[in-house]
Amino acid sequence: MIARDRNWLVIFAVCAALAVAYPLIADGYQLTVIRDALIFGLFAASLDFFWGRTGILCFGHAAFFGIGGYIMALVTLNDAIPFGSLLGVMGAVAGAAFVAAIIGYFLFFGGIRGSYFTIVTLAMGVICQQAAVSWSSVTGGDSGLIGIPPIAFDVGGLHVDLSQDLPSYIFVAAIVALVVLALWSISRGRWGTVLTAIQDNEVRAAALGHNAPLRLLVTFILSAAIAGLAGALYVCMAGLVAPDLSGLLLSTEVIVWVAVGGRGTLLGPVLGAIVIQRAQQTISSFNPSLWPLLLGCVFVIIVFVLPDGILSIYARLKSLFRGRRQAQ
Amino acid sequence: MSDVLLQAENVGIRFGGLQALEGLNLTVRDKELCCIIGPNGAGKSTFLNVLTGTLRPTSGSVCFLGHNIAGLPLHRIARLGIARKFQIPSVFPSLSVEDNLKVARWGAPSPVRPIGELMELVALGNRATTLAGALAHGQKQWLEIGMALAIEPRLLLLDEPTAGMTPQETMATAEMLLRLKGEFSVVAVEHDIRFVRALNCETLVLHQGRRLRSGPFHDIESDEMVRDVYLGRR
Numbered sequence: 001m002i003a004r005d006r007n008w009l010v011i012f013a014v015c016a017a018l019a020v021a022y023p024l025i026a027d028g029y030q031l032t033v034i035r036d037a038l039i040f041g042l043f044a045a046s047l048d049f050f051w052g053r054t055g056i057l058c059f060g061h062a063a064f065f066g067i068g069g070y071i072m073a074l075v076t077l078n079d080a081i082p083f084g085s086l087l088g089v090m091g092a093v094a095g096a097a098f099v100a101a102i103i104g105y106f107l108f109f110g111g112i113r114g115s116y117f118t119i120v121t122l123a124m125g126v127i128c129q130q131a132a133v134s135w136s137s138v139t140g141g142d143s144g145l146i147g148i149p150p151i152a153f154d155v156g157g158l159h160v161d162l163s164q165d166l167p168s169y170i171f172v173a174a175i176v177a178l179v180v181l182a183l184w185s186i187s188r189g190r191w192g193t194v195l196t197a198i199q200d201n202e203v204r205a206a207a208l209g210h211n212a213p214l215r216l217l218v219t220f221i222l223s224a225a226i227a228g229l230a231g232a233l234y235v236c237m238a239g240l241v242a243p244d245l246s247g248l249l250l251s252t253e254v255i256v257w258v259a260v261g262g263r264g265t266l267l268g269p270v271l272g273a274i275v276i277q278r279a280q281q282t283i284s285s286f287n288p289s290l291w292p293l294l295l296g297c298v299f300v301i302i303v304f305v306l307p308d309g310i311l312s313i314y315a316r317l318k319s320l321f322r323g324r325r326q327a328q
Numbered sequence: 329m330s331d332v333l334l335q336a337e338n339v340g341i342r343f344g345g346l347q348a349l350e351g352l353n354l355t356v357r358d359k360e361l362c363c364i365i366g367p368n369g370a371g372k373s374t375f376l377n378v379l380t381g382t383l384r385p386t387s388g389s390v391c392f393l394g395h396n397i398a399g400l401p402l403h404r405i406a407r408l409g410i411a412r413k414f415q416i417p418s419v420f421p422s423l424s425v426e427d428n429l430k431v432a433r434w435g436a437p438s439p440v441r442p443i444g445e446l447m448e449l450v451a452l453g454n455r456a457t458t459l460a461g462a463l464a465h466g467q468k469q470w471l472e473i474g475m476a477l478a479i480e481p482r483l484l485l486l487d488e489p490t491a492g493m494t495p496q497e498t499m500a501t502a503e504m505l506l507r508l509k510g511e512f513s514v515v516a517v518e519h520d521i522r523f524v525r526a527l528n529c530e531t532l533v534l535h536q537g538r539r540l541r542s543g544p545f546h547d548i549e550s551d552e553m554v555r556d557v558y559l560g561r562r
Contacts, residue, residue, distance in 0.1 A: 190434060193423065193427055193430065193431060194431055194434060196420065196422055196423060197420040197423060197427075197428075197431040199422070200420040200421055200422050200423070201418055201419075201420055203402065203414075203418070204414070204418045204419070204420065204475075205420075205431065205435075206401070206402035206403045206406070207380075207402050207403075207405075207406055207411075207412050207414075208403075208406055208411075208431065208432045208435035208436075208475060208478075208479055209403050209406035209407045209435030209436060209437070209479055210403055210431075210434070210435045211401075211403045212403070
């Protein structure tokens with residue numbers, strides 16, 4: 001195992017230990033705050049899996065989050081559908097993946113890359129938000145849908161009800177840990193290495209027999225499916241879904257979370273989402289208008305001082321101390 | 329004939345008002361070594377792009393094992409057994425030497441040669457963990473040749489494989505290809521006459537997009553017209 005992988009696993013283990021210990025010191029409200037931040041962290045990890053591995057920025061990733069959220073809401077709010085929670089989650093994942101497959105197919109096989117891809121996906125996000133507003137008979141329009149029930153299902157005779165703070169926190173934390181670990185395994189294996197090669201030189205990779213557009217498409221679909229899962233989890237925890245969840249603002253915020261956390265690290269974006277959400281809540285509580293200004297400043301400083309994100313602080317400190325020791 | 333691997337017939341290509349290639353023929357047999365030479369702008373790289381299916385000829389055809397490959401996606405051409413080394417060293421700079429070769433091997437339908445053997449073959453056996461972006465220019469050229477070999481090609485197309493190499497590296501590259509002779513066919517586009525002389529194989533001379541001469545290199549080298557147009561007189 002190389003040092004980089006070992007460091008990642010150590011940081012993952014520390015984060016997992018903190019997540020396990022947190023309920024011991026936190027009250028119900030704090031648990032729900034971190035639970036929601038973890039869901040947004042899962043969403044950030046989904047973007048990072050695509051952006052970090054392929055170098056192609058999707059500027060409308062909230063569209064998949066919103067699609068997942070709306071499908072989950074529509075399925076669970078319909079009493080005629082049995083096993084609403086399970087079918088809702090499956091539908092959310094499949095729906096987001098389906099939309100990504102359609103859009104991604106034309107973009108990747110049409111040779112659309114770089115800033116052109118970013119612009120098209122930005123437009124996709126705007127269209128999704130507008131559709132959520134305009135298609136009011138289904139989506140509830142501007143006010144969205146409310147009264148979405150918490151996730152509840154039976155597994156092997158055991159009834160799981162996530163209406164309480166602690167079970168929902170544990171469930172979300174476990175899902176985030178499993179998905180991030182799975183994405184990391186994919187990233188460091190054959191699939192991830194070939195994606196890095198495609199990011200470096202797509203023509204070279206294709207000339208070696210790799211179907212680059214197909215690989216990019218599959219990665220995009222997987223990324224969108226996880227964003228859909230995050231959307232489904234969020235609306236069940238929040239109890240409502242609104243057009244903002246597929247909007248441009250959330251698409252921008254998730255980019256900031258990934259950039260601040262560290263693109264290509266998977267764990268960094270989760271931490272970035274949690275840190276920024278917590279900071280937003282704290283700062284907004286005493287001055288709501290101060291937050292956007294501070295966020296902008298922090299983002300600019302991070303880009304200049306820590307271009308690899310907050311997760312790179314450890315590596316930077318390590319190299320700094322090593323340099324000082326050598327100088328002595 | 330049954331041992332014909334690549335057959336280009338009457339290939340022509342036009343870019344707007346410019347006739348870049350006209351009436352070119354090339355037959356590459358199984359395990360044959362062949363060079364394409366010519367002055368700058370003669371159409372060598374364009375012809376290679378047509379041979380690899382990257383460019384679709386406006387006239388004529390290019391068949392590999394009897395299949396027309398014009399316009400096929402690059403990955404399908406690679407899987408047919410055509411490997412290519414690009415003019416500018418084209419490796420994956422973020423990956424190690426070993427990972428570059430692994431990525432190449434994963435693209436092959438049925439890879440045979442182990443990674444270690446490939447690294448030894450291209451004289452990079454002690455650079456396995458070095459990032460490809462940190463290699464010297466000549467080593468990048470060798471790595472790219474190694475990557476092309478990793479897909480177990482039936483035909484290896486090399487676009488200026490020794491560009492930017494020292495004379496020693498150039499001769500080492502020629503020796504490497506001669507060692508591999510008999511395993512697959514090679515078509516090399518090259519400027520460096522020392523390299524072509526060392527290979528001493530069938531040679532096609534291009535001039536202004538047309539065939540000037542073709543035949544064994546020792547005949548080409550002494551041809552008056554080739555010397556006038558390209559090689560120059562001593």
